[in-house]
Amino acid sequence: MSSVEIPSSRTNAGITKAEEYDLVMLGSGFGSKFLAWTFAEQGQRVATIERKYLGGSCPNIACLPSKNIIHSAKVASYFRRGKEFGISTDGFGWFQRMLSSIAANTNRLAGS
Numbered sequence: 001m002s003s004v005e006i007p008s009s010r011t012n013a014g015i016t017k018a019e020e021y022d023l024v025m026l027g028s029g030f031g032s033k034f035l036a037w038t039f040a041e042q043g044q045r046v047a048t049i050e051r052k053y054l055g056g057s058c059p060n061i062a063c064l065p066s067k068n069i070i071h072s073a074k075v076a077s078y079f080r081r082g083k084e085f086g087i088s089t090d091g092f093g094w095f096q097r098m099l100s101s102i103a104a105n106t107n108r109l110a111g112s
Contacts, residue, residue: 021047029056065109072102
């Protein structure tokens with residue numbers, strides 16, 4: 001039985017060797033991910049190139065973070081308007097701290 005040495009894709013100079021793919025996807029959003037999975041399931045060699053947000057912008061900076069921010073804003077609005085709903089908000093000094101935390105999370109998610 002002979003052994004086969006499988007070379008690394010990295011050369012000694014630290015330069016990546018060229019590799020062949022059946023499909024190269026630019027971007028990793030939902031459509032690209034779906035196509036890459038479909039081709040890979042068919043035995044095709046697929047590479048995905050992503051500049052910044054793996055998974056696309058929706059789960060990273062758009063859809064999901066936006067929904068979290070909108071939900072937090074609605075809760076804060078309802079809390080501020082508690083008296084309209086017959087709810088006393090007296091004694092809730094932590095509310096301002098919560099609003100500050102929401103603002104900090106919003107800035108963090110937006111990358112500001």
